[in-house]
Amino acid sequence: MLARLFRADAPSVHSHVAWEDLPDEALPTPPLLDGLGDTHLQVTTQVPLAQAYFNQGLRLLHLGWGLEARRAFAEAARQDPTLAMAWWGLALARGVGQRFTADRAEAIRKALTLAEGTTDMEQRLVVAASLLADKGPANGRHAFVREMECLIDRFPQEPEPRLLLAGFLLDGYESDGRPGQGQPYAQLLLRDLLRTHPHHAGVHVAWVQAWLPSARPETALESAELLPSLVPAGSPALLAAGRLLLRVGKAVEANRILESAVAADDAYLARESLPLDVAPSADTALRLLSEGCVEVGQYRGAQVWARKLRQRVEASGGQPQAVLFAATTLVAAHLRFGFSRAAAEVPMELGDAATVAEAGLRDAVRLYAKGVCALETGRLGDVERACGSLDALVLTLAEAPRSEGRALCARDVARTVEVAAQELRGTLDARRGDSGRAEAALTRALRLERRLRPVGPALFCRPPRETLARIRMRSGREEKALELALERAGERPGCGHCMLLVAEAHVACECMSEAAHDFAVVLDLWRDADPHLPGLQRARGFAARGHRGRTALRRVPDVASVDTAPVPRGGEAPWTVHGA
Structure with missing residues (x-):
């Protein structure tokens, strides 16, 4: 379009x-x-x-x-x-x-x-x-x-x-949810086209794109489900459909369509013996497949897709920007499941050709992951130094010149790094017992996250909204925590991590019947999850012990030891990560 x-x-x-x-x-x-x-x-x-x-x-x-x-x-x-x-x-x-x-x-x-x-x-x-x-x-x-x-x-x-x-x-939506200039007009045109030309593939692609960034992506669900039959060889359309299905919580259907997008790209490349970097959708589809596994609690599956993405990037020549795209996919999966040491050791060799933006993003990911490691082991001084280094990196990147074309823009990287820096600082302040400063830092991270440009690098840190909700639960602001958790779950209805947060917020508010329903949803979303996930154990523990208040959760450890699948590290032997 x-x-x-x-x-x-x-x-x-x-x-x-x-x-x-x-x-x-x-x-x-x-x-x-x-x-x-x-x-x-x-x-x-x-x-x-x-x-x-x-x-x-x-x-x-x-x-x-x-x-x-x-x-x-x-x-x-x-x-x-x-x-x-x-x-x-x-x-x-x-x-x-x-x-x-x-x-x-x-x-x-x-x-x-x-x-x-x-x-x-x-x-x-x-x-x-x-x-x-x-x-x-x-x-x-x-x-x-x-x-x-x-x-x-x-x-x-x-x-x-x-x-x-x-x-x-089509101009998307602003950070406060208001439609961009021309967006409603475009949606009216497309709605009429759906009525008059219901089998026009381009109309359905545009309809999916129109609602994908909105608060009501389910409006385009029918189009997303129809696209694989209308354009089976059009991987960009399949990618858009898979992305929307992930947003509305249909992970199984999304994974099937995203896998077909990868297959369509591979067939396109094989037909003409084309280089891998010509494929329009396969790399992004692999990243989304990894993210989809994360949402349904499949840590090993997320690593498998991230590993395939890394192999594909390396086979295409290993451009620094592509290496970072693959590496941050794996980093995000490790951090989502609480394995910060694994995240800190993800290889990100860029070579001498890396731009300021690429080197800055690599350094930021390493600093953040090491800061989270230090936080988990109580080395608060090291966390403070990581926060300071991230802040200095933001200033350096913000002063760099803009990039052109497809290259990463240093200023977009600066915005993403600033969100990570504020999220880490807020968590550090909460650990020190200063809930006021923690609230301020995380609120700033949340505002910055909403203003990120879609063209910039994907956020690699833990979701600031979830971090803020957990800190509010610990500081006696349960109702405010529940508001954030419900807002987050509304955006990602198929994400077990988000529903788990809602369930725990309901427990904190002593809403036991609502919590029981939420934990049942978590168990349904994570029915095929890795069996030793700490969150899955908490949900099972609550369901097994009934409505016994907060003690139903306390009997389940916050973080259990989990053996991970082998992580690719340049041919080194597999290694095991254990939760803190």
Whole structure:
């Protein structure tokens, strides 16, 4: 969709991918693909292959697969050099970032030159795209929207103008939950398209993207479940569907779709013997599979997927940014289950080519994990030094220049590191008995987390909201803790860790019947969890002993010894981690 092509809305795994710097005419010829939907827009050409490749490019554009859409449009232009809409597609698919501004402008200039003699719809689409190419998505926004509205008014039965406008207007949600500018308008357009074109794959992809960042992702559940049958070869669409299913708590269905996204990418690469970094979705799908295992209590499963991701990254050449993407996936899994020593020893060798942002993120992850280790063993001085080092790192990263293209931005890394630093400091203050300072630090971490840009690196620390809720429970503010826990569980209804927090908050508030229900939900969510999880033992202990107040939990140890699956450490022998 246009919003994704003009504005990156997710962290990139690789800082650079094949073909990105190739001119359009040098792109390799793609095969005509099945399994991408049946979108068709008649364009002015006498060459059937040019029409076929244009349709393929349009389908890929709707799926958010910009790189492959560009190949298809380039081949359409090769088949018919006079096809104006092929150059229109190349202008839209060229990629985000200022460094491609000249390429987009040249493509749209050719489209404008060739548009004379084409249909009214084609000419208006080219003119609308020229407004974005000339002024950029921000400055050209109003003019583009007005031109597309005129096009929709003139061709009310044609889905493509409405879908393209909706895709451009999708702007997500602000930190306080309010929709971004144009978001409700886009949702109205898409709702109407679902009614008039219920089998249009691009409409369902856009509908999923429209509701994924909202507080009501279940609105797009039907579309997410339908996409695997509509676009079985479109891994970006499968990735979006899997992500939404994870958000609404359907982990089993999400894992099946995410695995199919990896398989679709592997088939795509094998078909043309392409490099691994060209695959649009496999790396992110593997990370989501690891996160999904975390939510349902499968520590070993989370490590397996994270290990596969690491192997894939290394096989693709081991770009520092990709290495960090894989390493932080494993770090997050270790920390979620309380194994900070394992997190501190995850290998993150970046080499001499690492940028300031990449080196800063690596150092921050190591500092944070070591700080949590020190906290668990009572070395509060070491924790204080880790907090100080993280604060200094934030200042260094915040002063670094902005990056371009897919590369990690140092300022985005600074924001993520600041959240981790405040979460660690809040936990340290709570350990020292200063609940006021702990509350202030964690509240700041929570505010910072809500302002993180989606394009930045994923948060690697423990969730600040959960940390704050646990500290409030210990400091006698049970009702406030319960509010936070319910808010968190509402966002991740399929996460056993979140429901466990809600259950423990209800116990702290002496709401035993509610706690019994919550623990039953935890046991259901964790029905296939690793058997020795401390949280699972607490839930079973409560269920076995009935409503006996807080003592029902005290009889179950807070952290039990757990043997982990072997962690890859450069060929070293497997090792075992035990809880504190």
